[in-house]
Amino acid sequence: MSDFFTFSDPNVRMVTLGTVLLGVSAAIVGTFTFLRKRALVGDAIAHAILPGVCLAFIVTGDKHPLYLLVGAVATGWLSLLSMDYLSSRTKLSTDTAIGAVLSVFFGAGILLLTTIQHSGSANQAGLDKFLFGKAASMGRQDILVFGIVAVLLLILVLSFFRAFKVVSFDPAYARSIGLPVRQLEFLLSTITVLAVATGIQAVGVVLMAALLITPAAAARFWTDRIQVMLLLAAAFGLLSGLFGSWISYSAPAMPTGPWIVVLLSLIAIVSVVMAPKRGIWARIRLQKSNARKMLLENILKTFYSLGESRQQFDMEVNVTELVTKRPFDSKSLRRGLHQLQRKGCLIKKSGNTYQLTTAGIAESRRVVRLHRLWELYLTERMNYAADHVHNTAEAIEHVITPELEAALLRELGHPILDPHDSVIPYQATQNKKS
Amino acid sequence: MNAFWIILTGALVATSCGLLGVFLVLRKMAMIGDAISHAVLPGIVIAYLLAESRAVLPMLIGAAGIGVLTTFIIEFLYQKARLQVDASIGITFTWLFAIGIILISVFAGQVDLDQDCVLYGEIAYVPLDLWITEEGQIMGPRPVWVLSGVLLLVLLLVTVGYRGLKITTFNPEYAAAIGVSTVFWHYLLMSAVSITTVVSFESVGAILVVAFLIVPPATAYLLTERLNVMLALTVVLGILTSVGGYFLAVWLDGSVAGAMAVISGCLLFLAVLFSPTAGVLTRRWREQALDLPVQGYNDR
Numbered sequence A: 001m002s003d004f005f006t007f008s009d010p011n012v013r014m015v016t017l018g019t020v021l022l023g024v025s026a027a028i029v030g031t032f033t034f035l036r037k038r039a040l041v042g043d044a045i046a047h048a049i050l051p052g053v054c055l056a057f058i059v060t061g062d063k064h065p066l067y068l069l070v071g072a073v074a075t076g077w078l079s080l081l082s083m084d085y086l087s088s089r090t091k092l093s094t095d096t097a098i099g100a101v102l103s104v105f106f107g108a109g110i111l112l113l114t115t116i117q118h119s120g121s122a123n124q125a126g127l128d129k130f131l132f133g134k135a136a137s138m139g140r141q142d143i144l145v146f147g148i149v150a151v152l153l154l155i156l157v158l159s160f161f162r163a164f165k166v167v168s169f170d171p172a173y174a175r176s177i178g179l180p181v182r183q184l185e186f187l188l189s190t191i192t193v194l195a196v197a198t199g200i201q202a203v204g205v206v207l208m209a210a211l212l213i214t215p216a217a218a219a220r221f222w223t224d225r226i227q228v229m230l231l232l233a234a235a236f237g238l239l240s241g242l243f244g245s246w247i248s249y250s251a252p253a254m255p256t257g258p259w260i261v262v263l264l265s266l267i268a269i270v271s272v273v274m275a276p277k278r279g280i281w282a283r284i285r286l287q288k289s290n291a292r293k294m295l296l297e298n299i300l301k302t303f304y305s306l307g308e309s310r311q312q313f314d315m316e317v318n319v320t321e322l323v324t325k326r327p328f329d330s331k332s333l334r335r336g337l338h339q340l341q342r343k344g345c346l347i348k349k350s351g352n353t354y355q356l357t358t359a360g361i362a363e364s365r366r367v368v369r370l371h372r373l374w375e376l377y378l379t380e381r382m383n384y385a386a387d388h389v390h391n392t393a394e395a396i397e398h399v400i401t402p403e404l405e406a407a408l409l410r411e412l413g414h415p416i417l418d419p420h421d422s423v424i425p426y427q428a429t430q431n432k433k434s
Numbered sequence B: 001m002n003a004f005w006i007i008l009t010g011a012l013v014a015t016s017c018g019l020l021g022v023f024l025v026l027r028k029m030a031m032i033g034d035a036i037s038h039a040v041l042p043g044i045v046i047a048y049l050l051a052e053s054r055a056v057l058p059m060l061i062g063a064a065g066i067g068v069l070t071t072f073i074i075e076f077l078y079q080k081a082r083l084q085v086d087a088s089i090g091i092t093f094t095w096l097f098a099i100g101i102i103l104i105s106v107f108a109g110q111v112d113l114d115q116d117c118v119l120y121g122e123i124a125y126v127p128l129d130l131w132i133t134e135e136g137q138i139m140g141p142r143p144v145w146v147l148s149g150v151l152l153l154v155l156l157l158v159t160v161g162y163r164g165l166k167i168t169t170f171n172p173e174y175a176a177a178i179g180v181s182t183v184f185w186h187y188l189l190m191s192a193v194s195i196t197t198v199v200s201f202e203s204v205g206a207i208l209v210v211a212f213l214i215v216p217p218a219t220a221y222l223l224t225e226r227l228n229v230m231l232a233l234t235v236v237l238g239i240l241t242s243v244g245g246y247f248l249a250v251w252l253d254g255s256v257a258g259a260m261a262v263i264s265g266c267l268l269f270l271a272v273l274f275s276p277t278a279g280v281l282t283r284r285w286r287e288q289a290l291d292l293p294v295q296g297y298n299d300r
Helices: A010-035 A039-060 A065-089 A094-118 A140-159 A161-169 A171-176 A181-203 A208-220 A226-250 A256-274 A280-310 A319-325 A330-342 A358-381 A390-396 A402-412 B002-026 B030-039 B041-050 B056-080 B085-106 B115-120 B123-128 B142-160 B162-170 B172-177 B182-223 B227-252 B256-274 B280-290
Strands: A316-318 A346-348 A353-356 B130-132 B138-141
Touching: A010 A039, A010 A140, A010 A161, A010 A181, A010 A208, A010 A226, A010 A256, A039 A065, A039 A094, A039 A181, A039 A208, A039 B085, A065 A094, A065 A140, A065 A181, A094 B030, A094 B182, A094 B227, A094 B256, A140 A161, A140 A181, A161 A171, A161 A181, A171 A181, A181 A208, A181 A256, A208 A226, A208 A256, A208 B085, A226 A256, A256 A280, A256 B085, A280 A316, A280 A319, A280 A330, A280 A353, A280 A358, A316 A319, A319 A330, A330 A346, A353 A358, A358 A390, A358 A402, B002 B030, B002 B123, B002 B138, B002 B142, B002 B162, B002 B182, B002 B227, B002 B256, B030 B041, B030 B056, B030 B085, B030 B182, B041 B056, B041 B085, B041 B182, B056 B085, B056 B182, B123 B138, B123 B182, B130 B142, B138 B142, B142 B162, B142 B182, B162 B172, B162 B182, B172 B182, B182 B227, B182 B256, B227 B256, B256 B280
Parallel strands: none
Antiparallel strands: A316 A353, A346 A353, B130 B138
16 A cells, blocks of 8 residues: 555556546546536437547557547537437427437447458557546546646636636526526537546546536535535545556456445445435435424423413323324334433323423423414415414414514514413513513 | 347347337436446446356346446435435446446456457357257357347337336326326336346447437438327338448448448438428428428427
8 A cells, every 4th residue: 555655656657647647637627527417418418439549540550549539529529419409309309309419329339430440550558548548547647647637627717717617507697697607518519528538548438427527416415505515526536637647556356446336435425425415315404303393392382382282381190181282103102202201301200101391381381372373474464264274383483482472472572362262371580581 | 140140139138129129218217228228337237247148147136236226226326315416426426437447357267358348349250150959960159149039028018018117108197097007118118128238248239228328219200290100200210320331341341330330320320301290401492392480390
């Protein structure tokens, strides 16, 4: 491991520099591809580059990366035009157009490639690196071309950043503020083709789509800001390029490209699961905590209504009484009662009976107050019938914030009775908020 | 004789893939077919490793499983992780394909598979892979028999399941209302696609599977509006593609799979221009003859 990270071996330096350059530039360009929802178009472009590479070789008889790049960009562009034409001018849907163009262009590429191979040209060896990518065999010439392309892509993205952002998010708005949308989309497509045409040499045709989209998709889970997203995507591209080359350096039988993709996918999986707010785990936790809050508030409400019917709130209540008043699931009721005890809202008396504490009474009054205020608001201000307001109030009482409560109180003028003529409970005077 | 076996293999793959592809294209799920055809790779490698003899049945069950798994991961990312659908497809199949390639590299000595074969197969070797019975009787190429079996399965699915597939494709809400399970037909179709993909894989490779799944059905879709006509046309187009592709490959001395994909593309191009109902040029000629602006067509 230490051998690799000192970068003393010039070959290691080359390969790592190459994969990192490709990873970072593809990730940055791919962020826009992702935002424009054209991830699979990137995949099709990657496949369509092969015939261009082969044609360039047939015409020039040379494998200079620059010639091959020109051929690649040409057929990459042709495939984009064909896809746009098929999906806009015929009745074929977008995904059919993408799939058809992808397979036909790639088939043409395979046909040309095998024809070249069978022709016995001595110079042709190595063309198939466009198929599977051979990061480990990148030479000085390749790195030079990649470096120039990467810098070019970066300069373009930085200088057109604001325009690209608007076009990616909202083309209609971009048009309305007078941006040249068609030219900008042309430019964006061109840099995508360029990034794909270079990146393909590291990971190959099939996996190129991953180099474009996966970093952006992973980054999307961590942020809503496009600047942060670009930086994160670039960082993911860099990390996977670095460690992908390290793995294939440590175990020479291991192919670099697929490992880069597997590492990127691992980053994406971690992001999908762990990212704060948008990640699955965070969302499940939020759902659970909402569900628990609703359960606790519903239990307190039931205590309140039992107390209300007996004109005494600090009496002992049996669990069976609670269940007859409101059908709780017995397991979640037990859990809820336990949590309320820990919060200091309830005291457990003998066996199956509980008693509200002062804090518990105040909290139960708050929930019932919100419920009844909302019911009153619906009948007074929205002209709902009094017998139609209970269910919405059941849902909304858990999400009304103190600010909203204050606004409701102002709007309704501190009412005394709800639409069903029950008393709206206010905070007892001694713990009234100032 | 070799030419006959190669063309027959192509035609068998074209028919199986085309019949299923019609439904993929109509359901706007063409790229899911593409994803499955790539994602089955790790499954194939594992099947090769576990069952050293190329036992057909475990392979088919494994294939159907992987196909359903792929669809499931895509739907999980789309619905549970709320990732946009194109990215969900792209991430899923590249990830599985990368794992497949790594597995091939790890078990290079034990698996009779290489990367080239995965992508474009070697249909030219089909006539050499003979099925010889224990009595020593030569029954013809083994892939032809396996592919014929799969074609029978696909035909069975399309004829017996015609109504279910049709109704869940064109009117899923109505299907749900009369108690036809869209989920069942969805996963059944996906299993059939993966089985066909896996069986076709070693003879024609991933790319021709995708081409046959999408291009002939797309061409047929431009020529007709009726489902049964579209199915029949797809089969005819697939067979034409197979014959034409073989001779193109012989002429250019190149990959048969690649040449068949090119021919299917040429047929699609012709249909785009000259389809009697939807062709770009035929529509223009008709407009000129009528000297009227035809509205509505342009919206599509």
